[in-house]
Amino acid sequence: MLRIGLTGGIGSGKTTISNLFHSVHNIPVIDADEISRELLLPSGKAYHEVINLFGSSCVLESKQIDRKFLREKIFINEDLRILLEQIIHPKVQAEITSQIESINSRYCIIVIPLLIESNMQSIVDRILVVETNKQNQLNRVATRDRCDKDHVEDIIKSQIDSNERLKHADDIITNNGEPEDLILQIRQLHQKYLALAI
Ligand code: ATP
Secondary structure (H helix, E strand, C coil): CEEEEEEECCCCCHHHHHHHHHHHHCCCEEEHHHHHHHHCCCCCCCHHHHHHHHCHHHECCCCCECHHHHHHHHHHCHHHHHHHHHHHHHHHHHHHHHHHHCCCCCEEEEECCCCCCCCCHHHCCEEEEEECCHHHHHHHHHHHHCCCHHHHHHHHHHCCCHHHHHHCCCEEEECCCCCHHHHHHHHHHHHHHHHHCC
């Protein structure tokens, strides 16, 4: 099975696009963010290690790990970010590999927001980058998350530069127009991936 890694900056449209691959073309989607969230649940494989790293103040009354607390800590502390990634990334990678084994399809889409940053290129066969201009990123994320644009700008700055990301792309989707414009680009890629998967 051909493994397509879908990546892009914050708010570039990864979820929108992977939903379309699934709903229009019935293509299975694996979502690294969803896996990370599950790892942090009390029943998850990273729960205790993460609490050991951040201390009990990262645990909410509900026993859930406070992901906002983690995000804020790693945003200002590079060492903590690296240590957290050393816990999370190998487990995400193992879970992706295990999910791939259970899928029966010509190809699948694996959404990995930090595919390049976390050096996970080797678990995919092709890299599909979704590219959106910064203005759209700022507007769309600020609207979606009801946050201010400065905050979004800070996150964009913490991610790999978009030109750098594009250097790793085998395929590119441009998401600067209407959501409907994505349908045609996705249909063309779907045909390409089916042909490559033979
Ligand atoms: P994140 O990196 O935060 O996980 P993402 O890359 O998955 O984000 P989406 O959630 O798909 O991005 O899109 C960000 C927001 O922009 C969403 O609210 C989505 O509905 C909206 N959006 C995506 N594409 C378009 C478009 N072409 N026109 C208008 N809004 C869009």
